[in-house]
Amino acid sequence: MSKLSEQVARRRTFAIISHPDAGKTTLTEKFLLFGGAIQLAGSVKSRKASRHATSDWMEMEKERGISITSSVMQFPYKERVVNLLDTPGHADFSEDTYRVLTAVDSALMVIDCAKGVEERTIKLMEVCRMRDTPIFTFINKLDREGREPIELLDEVENVLGIECAPVTWPIGMGRRLKGIYHLLRDEIHLYESGKNYMRQEPRVIQGLESAEADEVLGPMAAELRDEIELVKGASHDFDLDRYLKGEQTPVFFGSALNNFGVIPLLDEFVEYAPQPQPRATLGRTVDPNEDKLTGFVFKVQANMDPAHRDRMAFMRVCSGVFEKGMKLHHVRLGKEQRTHGALTFMADERATAEYAYPGDIVGLHNHGTIGIGDTFTEGEALQFAGIPSFAPELFRRVQLRDPLKLKALTKGLTQLSEEGATQFFKPIVGNDLVLGAVGMLQFDVVAYRLMAEYKVEARFEAVNVATCRWVSCDDERALEKFRNKNEQYLAEDGGGQLVYLAPTRVNLQLAQERHPEITFRATREVS
Numbered sequence: 001m002s003k004l005s006e007q008v009a010r011r012r013t014f015a016i017i018s019h020p021d022a023g024k025t026t027l028t029e030k031f032l033l034f035g036g037a038i039q040l041a042g043s044v045k046s047r048k049a050s051r052h053a054t055s056d057w058m059e060m061e062k063e064r065g066i067s068i069t070s071s072v073m074q075f076p077y078k079e080r081v082v083n084l085l086d087t088p089g090h091a092d093f094s095e096d097t098y099r100v101l102t103a104v105d106s107a108l109m110v111i112d113c114a115k116g117v118e119e120r121t122i123k124l125m126e127v128c129r130m131r132d133t134p135i136f137t138f139i140n141k142l143d144r145e146g147r148e149p150i151e152l153l154d155e156v157e158n159v160l161g162i163e164c165a166p167v168t169w170p171i172g173m174g175r176r177l178k179g180i181y182h183l184l185r186d187e188i189h190l191y192e193s194g195k196n197y198m199r200q201e202p203r204v205i206q207g208l209e210s211a212e213a214d215e216v217l218g219p220m221a222a223e224l225r226d227e228i229e230l231v232k233g234a235s236h237d238f239d240l241d242r243y244l245k246g247e248q249t250p251v252f253f254g255s256a257l258n259n260f261g262v263i264p265l266l267d268e269f270v271e272y273a274p275q276p277q278p279r280a281t282l283g284r285t286v287d288p289n290e291d292k293l294t295g296f297v298f299k300v301q302a303n304m305d306p307a308h309r310d311r312m313a314f315m316r317v318c319s320g321v322f323e324k325g326m327k328l329h330h331v332r333l334g335k336e337q338r339t340h341g342a343l344t345f346m347a348d349e350r351a352t353a354e355y356a357y358p359g360d361i362v363g364l365h366n367h368g369t370i371g372i373g374d375t376f377t378e379g380e381a382l383q384f385a386g387i388p389s390f391a392p393e394l395f396r397r398v399q400l401r402d403p404l405k406l407k408a409l410t411k412g413l414t415q416l417s418e419e420g421a422t423q424f425f426k427p428i429v430g431n432d433l434v435l436g437a438v439g440m441l442q443f444d445v446v447a448y449r450l451m452a453e454y455k456v457e458a459r460f461e462a463v464n465v466a467t468c469r470w471v472s473c474d475d476e477r478a479l480e481k482f483r484n485k486n487e488q489y490l491a492e493d494g495g496g497q498l499v500y501l502a503p504t505r506v507n508l509q510l511a512q513e514r515h516p517e518i519t520f521r522a523t524r525e526v527s
């Protein structure tokens with residue numbers, strides 16, 4: 001086995017999908033704790049950082065030095081190297097989440113045992129199903145009274161349309177919680193409440209039929225045996241192949257807060273979750289074991305570290321080895337780019353990348369030349385496929401308090417739009433600036449960040465735009481004609497591409513009918 005394929009085989013790159021409050025942050029802390037990446041749980045990021053109100057998001061921004069390290073976390077576990085990519089909590093950031101999901105090889109779904117399948121989990125699962133992403137399931141908060149486990153599995157199967165294979169099973173719940181039974185290993189892991197500090201190594205009883213089980217569980221032992229027999233009869237056995245195809249999800253129960261059931265989850269996860277997989281490009285499929293480096297950018301963030309005012313592009317390595325300082329080919333621009341000061345993301349600090357392997361994430365310094373969806377190679381003209389871009393649905397005119405700050409405003413809007421959550425348009429006629437976003441919260445966030453990061457006070461007001469389309473045409477003269485005729489509806493986006501801002505959907509429809517020679521796209525071209 002070559003060194004590269006050994007490294008590929010060790011990697012597990014995944015994201016956690018869940019409804020807010022299910023326990024994603026708590027579980028992340030425990031993973032890092034067991035991975036030895038942090039000393040004490042609770043220090044990953046400010047609690048409530050991923051909460052749903054604007055003010056909380058802004059709080060998080062204040063602590064950006066900490067929160068950034070949590071967008072990508074790498075930790076060793078057993079022989080494996082685990083990359084956990086964080087997904088933003090608020091629904092308005094969902095496009096960001098979708099793109100993060102294109103950069104992982106598998107996902108972990110966290111469900112609150114009292115609430116079952118919730119709305120955001122359904123949405124995120126839909127995205128995972130589009131790509132047949134393999135899913136592990138963790139049903140959390142066993143220390144609280146929840147719903148019947150069998151009912152929860154039924155709900156996952158019916159609502160999410162994925163077969164469940166229980167791997168661990170709760171013995172009691174809430175105040176009666178005694179532990180979990182590991183169906184694959186025939187082990188009983190006993191729960192001792194109040195041990196939610198550092199690692200918890202629970203007492204393990206080997207064998208459901210053992211005398212020790214009777215001794216410790218008393219009459220519950222017989223009940224458990226009956227229940228497990230029932231569960232085995234009524235549910236599916238874990239089938240690795242079906243899991244890898246995204247047809248079946250292994251299910252684990254536990255309590256993240258109490259460090260309980262987390263190690264069995266992590267043990268099986270690093271064993272069975274897929275290593276970095278081959279990836280489709282527009283021309284061919286790239287195998288992770290190819291010698292030459294390839295990667296794509298799935299996230300761009302401005303001003304990550306206020307002290308340095310740097311911007312960063314997050315690249316997932318798809319093949320080959322990334323070496324600090326190496327020259328990369330920026331395919332869209334057809335240019336070479338040096339990667340001095342590139343970063344890898346360890347859980348405890350931003351560490352300088354010496355090497356990164358397929359599945360790892362590298363942070364490239366971005367001077368405005370790198371966009372979401374960009375591919376980097378060692379020279380080959382490849383373009384990775386399937387990185388979604390979303391059309392804004394809400395539009396506002398940007399009002400500047402101090403007209404002398406126009407330059408700073410334009411710079412701020414351009415840089416923030418590179419992150420992909422908002423789009424910034426300069427209408428061809430007049431001096432207005434228009435901002436498009438997918439969710440309302442984005443306007444508050446942009447106003448806040450313009451103030452905090454660019455010292456510009458801006459307000460947003462209603463503007464007569466209902467929808468937008470990126471326009472293009474192979475025939476330059478036809479495009480020029482179209483441009484002259486429709487000047488009042490046309491704008492340039494931050495990257496200089498031409499966009500049609502339609503006041504109504506009917507107007508758009510008419511424009512499309514009148515100009516069959518023009519291509520109208522709902523999303524910005526990534527390449």
Ligand code: G4P
Binds near residue numbers: 019021022047089144
């Ligand atoms: P999220 O990232 O998915 O939004 O969830 P987070 O981990 O922040 O957890 C949401 C709440 O659920 C937190 O309580 C957390 O302590 C609690 N929680 C997580 N896992 C468990 C568990 O296994 N059992 C119980 N009983 N609670 C759990 P909070 O009161 O909202 O926050 P905090 O004040 O405890 O930080």
